[in-house]
Amino acid sequence: MEKKSRLATLCVQAGYEPKNGEPRVLPIIQSTTFKYDNTEEMADLFDLKKEGYFYTRLQNPTNDAVARKIAALEGGVGAMLLSSGQAANFYAIFNICEAGDHFVTSNEIYGGTYNLFGVTLKKLGIECTFISQEASEEEISKAFRPNTKALFGETISNPGCQVLDIEKFARVAHAHGVPLIVDNTFPTPINCRPFEWGADIVTHSTTKYMDGHATQVGGCVVDSGNFDWEAHAEKFPGLCTPDASYHGLTYTKAFGKMAYMTKLVAQLMRDLGSIPSPHNAFLLNLGLETLHLRMLRHCENAQSVAEFLRNDSRVSWVHYSGLPDDKNYALAQKYLPKGSCGVIAFGLKGDRDTAIRFMDSLRMIAIVTHVADARTCVLHPASHTHRQLSDEQLREAGVAPDLIRLSVGIEDVEDILDDIRQALDKI
Ligand SMILES: *Cc1c(COP(=O)(O)O)cnc(C)c1O
Numbered sequence: 001m002e003k004k005s006r007l008a009t010l011c012v013q014a015g016y017e018p019k020n021g022e023p024r025v026l027p028i029i030q031s032t033t034f035k036y037d038n039t040e041e042m043a044d045l046f047d048l049k050k051e052g053y054f055y056t057r058l059q060n061p062t063n064d065a066v067a068r069k070i071a072a073l074e075g076g077v078g079a080m081l082l083s084s085g086q087a088a089n090f091y092a093i094f095n096i097c098e099a100g101d102h103f104v105t106s107n108e109i110y111g112g113t114y115n116l117f118g119v120t121l122k123k124l125g126i127e128c129t130f131i132s133q134e135a136s137e138e139e140i141s142k143a144f145r146p147n148t149k150a151l152f153g154e155t156i157s158n159p160g161c162q163v164l165d166i167e168k169f170a171r172v173a174h175a176h177g178v179p180l181i182v183d184n185t186f187p188t189p190i191n192c193r194p195f196e197w198g199a200d201i202v203t204h205s206t207t208k209y210m211d212g213h214a215t216q217v218g219g220c221v222v223d224s225g226n227f228d229w230e231a232h233a234e235k236f237p238g239l240c241t242p243d244a245s246y247h248g249l250t251y252t253k254a255f256g257k258m259a260y261m262t263k264l265v266a267q268l269m270r271d272l273g274s275i276p277s278p279h280n281a282f283l284l285n286l287g288l289e290t291l292h293l294r295m296l297r298h299c300e301n302a303q304s305v306a307e308f309l310r311n312d313s314r315v316s317w318v319h320y321s322g323l324p325d326d327k328n329y330a331l332a333q334k335y336l337p338k339g340s341c342g343v344i345a346f347g348l349k350g351d352r353d354t355a356i357r358f359m360d361s362l363r364m365i366a367i368v369t370h371v372a373d374a375r376t377c378v379l380h381p382a383s384h385t386h387r388q389l390s391d392e393q394l395r396e397a398g399v400a401p402d403l404i405r406l407s408v409g410i411e412d413v414e415d416i417l418d419d420i421r422q423a424l425d426k427i
Pocket of ligand 1: 084085086087110112113154157158183185186204205206207208217218219
């Protein structure tokens with residue numbers, strides 16, 4: 001595979017290159033283990049002296065091929081698949097933060113990530129400060145402490161559909177000697193490649209558009225290889241000082257640009273074990289092969305639906321960054337010139353029950369706890385995904401109580417509009 005191949009070609013071809021006589025399609029290596037002829041070869045693998053497979057919790061050829069494809073799409077030096085997007089965000093932070101550390105995050109993030117960061121990581125002794133991503137660089141800087149190890153945001157927030165000013169975030173992070181971690185789930189690398197704007201690490205819930213058919217739950221962490229850990233060695237002892245669990249090996253010295261990824265696999269995956277099954281990686285790969293085509297259609301359809309909703313008198317507000325009067329329009333023109341994604345957030349005039357009546361009247365569009373699927377679907381975050389959050393936390397996370405999250409699929413847009421029209425008529 002040519003390194004400079006274009007995105008559509010990478011979607012179809014990257015990651016797996018069969019040799020003469022090998023299967024054309026990525027094989028599912030559904031094996032926990034791999035056989036060796038002598039003890040020394042196996043020992044070298046355990047010491048990280050040689051590359052090779054020995055146990056699927058650490059590495060598996062099917063999973064690795066799909067990770068290589070995602071790394072190629074994002075323009076990173078390496079990637080690792082995980083069993084969920086939640087695991088991906090946990091590993092991305094936990095790889096550089098330990099008890100007593102702190103990080104800064106936008107408050108415009110997915111509800112599951114908000115809980116992970118604000119509640120569960122706190123129990124592990126890792127604190128975070130939530131900030132508004134619209135704040136100035138000076139304001140955001142005030143949240144940083146001597147023990148701050150990362151800055152985090154979502155390219156397009158779920159479910160609020162706010163667009164992150166990645167360059168601004170990268171400047172603030174780098175001014176404080178820490179990496180910027182960006183969850184790029186919604187735009188996918190087809191519509192935005194955060195590394196090109198200064199992000200250092202990218203995470204994904206591959207459950208969403210990358211799979212696109214709602215068949216597997218998965219995650220991915222990708223490293224740009226750009227962050228200079230050694231330049232801030234005192235902040236990142238886990239990467240820059242010897243690892244007792246690997247005979248005193250130092251990741252930055254032994255692996256250079258692959259230090260962060262190697263630690264993620266060799267230490268966190270070894271000890272925590274959130275691997276996807278090779279069969280799930282195979283399904284994810286099928287999704288990735290058409291990602292470039294689907295994203296185009298998701299965006300086209302969502303643009304038409306957003307314009308329709310914008311002009312309907314029963315709709316009180318619409319957030320879709322492709323609408324010229326949306327407050328994120330300018331940011332989207334800069335970071336997402338080809339389109340954002342298929343997700344629209346909107347509210348109806350009336351009360352909470354109006355939203356419920358609208359959703360219950362839909363025929364083709366299904367109420368599901370999912371988003372970014374080929375099939376159009378809808379969710380009311382305040383009563384579903386975000387129900388653990390208080391009203392104040394809801395507002396902080398950019399989720400109005402009347403917010404309806406519509407995930408526009410790739411059906412014929414006229415059928416999607418027909419269904420929305422008939423449901424609006426019933427409220
Ligand atoms: C869904 C989602 C997650 C969590 O991913 P799972 O695969 O459901 O664990 C994280 N971030 C974003 C932006 C998401 O949409």
